[in-house]
Ligand code: C2E
């Protein structure tokens with residue numbers, strides 16, 4: 001807390017910066033009670049496998065509704081939680097809640113769905129990520145190979161060797177690993193080679209203008225080829241249009257996630273979603289033929 005105040009105190013003293021500092025402090029204080037007060041929840045965004053046209057899993061995304069300020073984006077409060085150490089209890093809450101919800105999907109579905117949980121890089125440096133995850137899996141009796149952890153590539157790890165050792169332990173348990181926001185970070189290919197990731201998540205910044213931007217097409221095609229040669233799958237994030245989907249099929253991307261398929265859904269709505277067949281005619285393979 002003192003560190004946060006000190007940091008902001010050094011910033012240029014424009015009103016907007018001051019306002020943002022006050023908001024950050026207020027949010028950080030409120031975050032301490034958010035778990036106990038039941039202000040946190042999860043939403044699930046379905047993921048589609050393009051060859052089979054089947055939903056194979058969903059990403060858990062945290063939501064926080066502040067009693068006065070309303071919904072606060074995780075992009076705003078997760079960094080605050082990382083700075084003040086609250087990321088550890090919050091992550092444990094997320095893990096427990098996600099595994100509990102995903103157990104209910106298992107009871108329903110014919111195919112076993114994978115649940116993806118976002119992991120903060122801070123967790124590799126502090127706390128005991130490996131035993132936290134294993135304990136929660138045991139508590140829920142959840143199969144480890146149906147859990148995927150998403151690690152954001154855009155964060156530089158303070159101690160890469162220590163992080164790798166923990167990833168190995170998770171791998172040994174059968175837990176899957178995905179590299180999130182791939183293409184936006186600084187990790188070298190030699191480091192990537194040593195991570196036993198199951199999946200590369202192509203960052204949505206490469207998908208946004210994919211249809212009109214040839215550089216983005218080249219990047220996506222390169223990531224797909226890289227992943228293939230290293231035995232990993234690719235999933236495109238932020239897919240919003242049928243045109244993007246058609247092009248991604250053509251470029252050989254394995255899976256998609258995005259508003260085109262579904263927005264992130266609360267548990268009840270997600271259960272409804274997986275009970276009904278994928279409703280889009282635009283998910284048919286021949287839509288790829290319409291690309292000029
Ligand atoms: P992320 O893991 O890369 O998640 C993808 C973000 O893109 C989510 O934003 C999702 O709602 C959004 N998204 C999905 N489809 C589309 C689309 O078609 N178009 C656009 N424009 N956006 C789409 P969200 O939920 O606001 O989360 C933001 C970030 O916060 C996440 O990025 C992740 O880094 C972090 N986050 C979310 N939940 C957790 C959590 O439980 N733990 C941790 N450590 N971080 C989390």
Ligand code: MG
Nearest residue numbers: 059118150180
């Ligand atoms: Mg993610």
Ligand code: MG
Nearest residue numbers: 180181201237
């Ligand atoms: Mg991402």
Ligand code: MG
Nearest residue numbers: 152154180181
């Ligand atoms: Mg992100």
